[in-house]
């Protein structure tokens with residue numbers, strides 16, 4: 346009888362173990378035994394820049410406990426992945442839904458973090474009604490400016506003195522440096538950017554205001570952004586900084602390109618923030634971070650569904666080391682480095698630019714464990730916390 350009981354317990358334990366393993370998909374390479382609280386990213390870089398992450402609702406409500414521990418121990422700034430975008434906060438005319446955004450801001454306040462608002466004026470995740478007038482015709486310039494001002498006043502005003510910095514205009518440029526033909530540009534004209542900054546400044550004069558975009562390491566696009574900054578400053582517009590999204594690949598852009606980009610914006614008199622950092626390790630025909638580029642998956646494009654091979658894991662760690670070496674070279678000019686997500690499990694890179702893949706773009710794996718890339722970034726820090 347005792348032997349039977351023993352066998353029953355052993356087989357039950359095995360079954361539980363197998364189930365647990367098959368649920369934790371995909372298996373991770375042997376997790377490094379680094380403690381996530383000692384040292385932390387925010388302490389390691391405290392004399393250089395803030396370090397943060399974009400959070401989803403499960404993260405800022407504490408529902409995801411592994412992530413919660415990482416966020417509180419590692420980061421001193423947060424960005425809202427989606428809850429402050431127009432479609433989420435202002436879904437229909439006159440209807441503002443602040444409930445999730447309020448929780449996000451409260452989370453930042455409780456944890457004494459520098460709180461970012463993302464974003465006010467963008468071509469994506471903005472409802473169609475914003476650009477429609479009577480009978481479905483495009484709205485007039487005057488009315489669209491009015492709607493833009495109302496939105497910015499309501500949202501920035503709601504968090505006046507609580508949200509510390511805003512991505513005022515997101516992704517206004519094409520790859521060749523010309524202005525993107527968004528509905529904002531088509532209806533208002535190219536002064537829509539200046540207007541958005543003026544409305545934001547009016548709503549919270551103390552808030553930092555940023556222009557945010559991807560691929561600014563491309564020379565033509567960077568020239569366009571530098572020209573934009575020059576014009577805004579010449580008109581006396583309050584622009585604090587430029588956000589380099591830095592949704593990068595293992596080999597694009599080069600650190601020389603990033604270095605030159607930071608230097609150029611610094612010369613134009615604005616601060617630089619790395620606002621949406623992640624490193625795509627999967628094959629792709631594009632390195633664009635344009636959300637409108639989103640193709641269906643194919644097994645050839647998803648080579649690591651069951652875990653990242655060690656060689657790629659090491660390449661990722663090396664890439665992160667190179668990136669942070671470049672950012673830290675510009676301590677003080679670069680004031681913040683924010684990852685676009687906390688762990689690989691929830692990263693948008695699992696679905697962009699190709700849907701339904703298993704990607705590994707961040708410093709923490711799917712089980713909320715630090716990866717070799719985390720160690721690499723900590724080791725590089727200019728000064729370790731005492």
Ligand code: XIL
Pocket residue numbers: 426427515590621634636693
């Ligand atoms: C992404 C979010 O991560 C996704 O959850 C959402 O479905 C689409 O947008 N550039 C930006 C971010 O400025 O707002 C985008 O975030 C990623 C690219």
